[in-house]
Amino acid sequence: MVKRRPVASHVALVGLARLASLASLACAASLPALTSVGSASAAEHRDMSVTMLGSGWYDLGFVALNGAGFAAGRYLLHPARGDRAPLDGLGHRPRDAALGRAADVAVIVGLATGASLAFAGDLGERTQGADRFRGPVITLEGALAGSVITHLVKNLFGICRPRDWDDVARKCTTRGEGHDDEAAVDEAHRSFPSGHSAPLAGMAGAAVGLWLLPSERHDVNLAVALTSLGFSLTVVALRERGGAHSWVDTGAAFISGGLAGFLTAALHLRVRNVQEPAAATAPTPLMFTMGGAF
Amino acid sequence: MGARATVSQRHRTRVRSGSLFACAVIALSPGAARAEEKAPSESPARKEEGGATELPSVAGRPIRRFAQRNVLELGGSVSYVKSNAFTQIGATPTFGWFVIEYMQVSILPSVEYVKTFSAPGEARYSLLLEPSFHFLLAGPVFLFFGAGTGAVYEKETGMGLAVAPRTGLEVLVGGSGVLKLATTFVYTATRRTAIEDGTNEPHTSTFGLQAGYAVAW
Numbered sequence: 001m002v003k004r005r006p007v008a009s010h011v012a013l014v015g016l017a018r019l020a021s022l023a024s025l026a027c028a029a030s031l032p033a034l035t036s037v038g039s040a041s042a043a044e045h046r047d048m049s050v051t052m053l054g055s056g057w058y059d060l061g062f063v064a065l066n067g068a069g070f071a072a073g074r075y076l077l078h079p080a081r082g083d084r085a086p087l088d089g090l091g092h093r094p095r096d097a098a099l100g101r102a103a104d105v106a107v108i109v110g111l112a113t114g115a116s117l118a119f120a121g122d123l124g125e126r127t128q129g130a131d132r133f134r135g136p137v138i139t140l141e142g143a144l145a146g147s148v149i150t151h152l153v154k155n156l157f158g159i160c161r162p163r164d165w166d167d168v169a170r171k172c173t174t175r176g177e178g179h180d181d182e183a184a185v186d187e188a189h190r191s192f193p194s195g196h197s198a199p200l201a202g203m204a205g206a207a208v209g210l211w212l213l214p215s216e217r218h219d220v221n222l223a224v225a226l227t228s229l230g231f232s233l234t235v236v237a238l239r240e241r242g243g244a245h246s247w248v249d250t251g252a253a254f255i256s257g258g259l260a261g262f263l264t265a266a267l268h269l270r271v272r273n274v275q276e277p278a279a280a281t282a283p284t285p286l287m288f289t290m291g292g293a294f
Numbered sequence: 295m296g297a298r299a300t301v302s303q304r305h306r307t308r309v310r311s312g313s314l315f316a317c318a319v320i321a322l323s324p325g326a327a328r329a330e331e332k333a334p335s336e337s338p339a340r341k342e343e344g345g346a347t348e349l350p351s352v353a354g355r356p357i358r359r360f361a362q363r364n365v366l367e368l369g370g371s372v373s374y375v376k377s378n379a380f381t382q383i384g385a386t387p388t389f390g391w392f393v394i395e396y397m398q399v400s401i402l403p404s405v406e407y408v409k410t411f412s413a414p415g416e417a418r419y420s421l422l423l424e425p426s427f428h429f430l431l432a433g434p435v436f437l438f439f440g441a442g443t444g445a446v447y448e449k450e451t452g453m454g455l456a457v458a459p460r461t462g463l464e465v466l467v468g469g470s471g472v473l474k475l476a477t478t479f480v481y482t483a484t485r486r487t488a489i490e491d492g493t494n495e496p497h498t499s500t501f502g503l504q505a506g507y508a509v510a511w
Contacts, residue, residue: 096338098340099339099396102394102395105397106397106427109425109441110441116443117443121483219481219499220455220457220497222479222499223479223481223499224457226459226479227459230441238429241339242339
């Protein structure tokens, strides 16, 4: 269902988009986009739609930037190796392989479901050409952005996983990892925040952005958001129950991932003049619009 | 002679049918656990559950806990909605299979009949495939989340997409009963637009409460 909001709300959205863009991790990549937003008075005569900023190069840059951050957090950086207890104060919990496996599957199924639904929703809206991939691309970018934050932050604090924490010795061991090597020691200290919970929260945040930010609302994005949100909360619970994380870890990942996803959607906002055909929207050298309402 | 043969035949028939009945009773009896299949090993969380989540053995299957791998579920729900504008009745049988521990894949075919005051009644058919995740809250109560996706068909608007995420509680009742209470969001969309259809809205979004019952084994 398409619902159009009054023009006044567009002005607020432009401001929100600016703030969101400035606060995002991909701030540098978003700066060219800000030039396209235009003044508030001009926005009163314009229609706003969520679409991909620039061409596929913009997506490529976004993915490359975030992919580099992900790789750095996962493989290059190492966490602090202190003996910091799980943040919820509940101490050791045993590793539960079955719950861990269920969480792994939930992440994969959740991401695949969210992206597929976004794609199917775009098809249903009769979008043309590359616009058919707006939904899945933005939601997956949101998942990536959410994941990057957690993988970078994990190395800052070196919090011990509940399954590895020894209550008696007050030390962070590797007994919950199944192997005892340098990689296991790193993994044992990467409890905060949860890397499994963030991508789905990011996808949910991006879907909420896709639903709320454009002038024309498509309820399929609400369906994507609720589905991703459900998967994300499921993973939050499964990871905590499985001894991999404390509630603080999963909660922080849920909030930060959701915000990152929402900001990712905000980064893709652009203003289109409804008085003129889409082709009349003059592209700047740094922003090639691909046209089509979302 | 003929009479004796007849009595004998009747007796044999009675014995045979009695044996078949006995075999069927033994095979389907919850108490008759002939554990030919190896019972799955239990995880730490499972060991703490006690007997509250155990399901009876059926047809020689080992005793399993609810949400363990290979637990099967058969059930359904019926719905009745009465409003100022329309009356709707529906039925949704469900079949579920826990493919891994805590994760179930369900098939949910559904038939709904909607009658508005201004238009003749219409049937709506949908088929959803729903992956869902279940974990124990306390005692015999499980929390679950499922994301049903699939197709919906209406004669007026044609085939379309159906998305139905839902979350709720499952309470194990009796030997193998599962009472399900859930809140659900259902979104359906068809390819035809409102312009083409005149008054028909191709997109529908509804929130609702759902109650169902299933048998698991």
